[in-house]
Amino acid sequence: MKQRKIPLAAILIPISVFAFNLNAQSKYVDKAGYLKFEASEALFEPVEAINKSVTAVLNTDTGEFASLALIVGFRFENSLMEEHFNENYIESETYPKAIFKGMLIDFDLSSLSKDPIEIMVDGKLALHGKEKEVKTMVSMQKLNGTIVMKGGFTVTPSDFDIEIPSIVKNKIAKEVLVSLNFNLKP
């Protein structure tokens, strides 16, 4: 019996180490991703905010993609607007984050080069206690081992049950344009 146990461990340990390594290699992460949203109406003060502390994770084996933005990380130029956004509209104390989880359709790591290609992303965006399907094209390229992902999509406040009071309704666009820029590193 004793003789048997030793080779078993000898096989299992390298396998588990190998599996761990494989797992680590197939994940590309950006810990300081860039996300911006714009809901400006012509003639009124721009309504836009930028978040530079967004997390994005891509599993290059499966094409699974996830991104998380902490709501209070969105910075507005006008601090009163930032306060209203957090307290009245998106209620960041109750709903502190926005999470996207989805797939890059037909993703193949080996097809990426320095020339950008368009890839379809399909998934669900959850924020303010609500969830909505988001499907959009993103541009992807690989530069010096970093996967660069850029793109955008539109959502509406009503998709997430966010009520805009009538007093400011004409100053905030019905459609919110979200743009993203991630530099994913292994």
Place this chain on the structure above:
Amino acid sequence: MSKKNKRYFLMGFAALVILTAFVIYDRVFNAAPREIAKETTEFSIPADNLQFHFADNQAKATAKYLNRVLETSGSVTELGTNTMVLENRVQVYFLDNPEQDISLGDTISIKGRCVGFDELLLLVKIDQATTIKQNK
């Protein structure tokens, strides 16, 4: 008071009212953004403890720390442009200042604003940070 003086007085008074209204309007609608570095620190807590609070009970920790000014410290385990990770548990984003001389393994104390918990990477995030103390 003569009629002329009365008129000047009224004009001056009106100008003062308009000026006051404008100052109040400006204070409210164009309020200066927060300057975290100048605000009082509300919590002082080691990086690993802070992350433990969030990992243990996210809702409770969020209610306590979100958007609050805190000081935290730990050893630098990861470095990026304008950002670093302490103890593999707390990610710090500096106010734009990429010229800092930080190396892996340094022990650093920072002051910043807690923006919440990233459950994808299990990291607490702090932005608008400034360095308070650094031991190479």
